[in-house]
Amino acid sequence: MARNFKRNMPLALVNHALAAIFLVAFCPAYAQTAYPSKPVKLVVGFAAGGPTDVVARAFADHASKALGQPFIIDNKPGAGTIIAAQAVASAPADGYTLLFGATNHTMIPALYQGRVKFDAVKSFRHLCTVASSPTVLVVPPSLPVKTLADYQAKARAEPGRVTAGTAGVGSSGHFATEIFARAQGLQLNHVPYKGKGAAPVVTDLMGGQLDSSFATLGSVLPQIKSGKLRALAVGAPQRSALVPEVPTFAEAGGGNYAADVWYGVLAPAGLPEPIAQTLERTAADFAKSESAADKLRGLGMDAESVCGNAFAIRVAREVTTYSQIAKALDLKAD
Known part of the structure; x- marks a missing residue:
């Protein structure tokens, strides 16, 4: 009997291995831990206390409560926000290193023209804007x-x-x-x-x-x-609730001119779709919350939620526009 047990041990191990492979392949809950399972780093390209930092901290507080893990602000100011953007572009695309950026992100190609190691459009997954000014x-x-x-x-x-x-x-x-x-x-x-x-x-x-x-x-x-x-x-496309008496450029005879500054969340390119959807939903919920609206109004901003492909198209369009103007004016960063 002992001899039969020993002889059947390899077969038993094979069966256990096959069962494990089956579980990993066909049971997503078994294959991966729910996101997020640890603190998330939110990189900001400005010093603490500025508008981008203040909005980032408000979003981080909301996301921490909504997702059950700390969202930690990591201020990396300098070089026209290139330091912060580079840190995120080169990070693993696992959702644990994110960029809280602003419109100036789309000006990097215009001003630094080939002097950066990332692409302002292709190196990132554009999640959602949360505010605009x-x-x-x-x-x-x-x-x-x-x-x-x-x-x-x-x-x-x-x-x-x-x-x-x-x-x-x-x-x-x-x-x-x-x-x-x-x-x-x-x-x-x-x-x-x-x-x-x-x-x-x-x-x-x-x-x-x-x-x-x-x-x-x-x-x-x-x-x-x-x-x-x-x-x-x-x-802006419509009047701001903060100064409702002030007409838009279109209303005042200035054509379709619009130039607002956006604030939003980006991730490294290649972010898995389920994680992207979780973060987009969280950012959109933040923009819709009354607490966010109150905070943003105090900063002279409006809540805004442009997510996914619409956000990516907006970024690409701005990169093109700013690059054309910079070339025409021969603008270069020092």
Whole structure:
């Protein structure tokens, strides 16, 4: 009997092995652990405290509660967000390293032209946007223009004299300015505030040292509300609930101009579809939540949810647009 048992041992092992293979092949729940099973790293290409970081932290808090694992912010500022994007593009496509990016991500190819090791479109799985901040054209009350039509008439009457301040060459405000000027055939005098951010632009606008600025709504909302700046038009498909009295560019005679800054979640290319769907659903739910809406309103932003293929198409379109403008203006990052 002992001899028969020993003789049958190899057959028993084979049977157990076949059973295990069957379970792995035909039982997905057995084959893989539910996502996420450990903390998720959310990489942000800006320092803590800025708009992108604040929105990222709000999303991370929501995702942590919704999915039962910590979403940990990893700030990697510098090099025009290239450091952060590179870290995510080269990470495993397993859903545990994500990029919380913004519109400037689509400006990387335009400004760095072949000097980066990833493709802003193909190296990423575009999950969802969660917020947007429309561009708004603002002028000081001292400028004798009341409407967008007045502004355009002044710019046409004084080619190259109407100043438009931005945070710097190649900034989102710079591209927003050039897109509008080109669409309307205007010659504006671009005044870049290199490395100084939006704050000094706003200060000089209020002081009358600048004529105008194509700024993100969040950066000038308090000044608009207080009457220290006049908003002529908002660059979005519809009016913003934050400044409902301000017309869109289309309503004000500025054509189909739109230039909003998006904030959203991206992953390395090749992310498995079930994980992508989980993250897209989580991001979309965040954008729909009242707590997110309250947080975003305080930052001068609107909740927004553009997911999957629609998000990818938007990114690709922006990359093309910004690259064409950069080439025409011979823009390159330092």
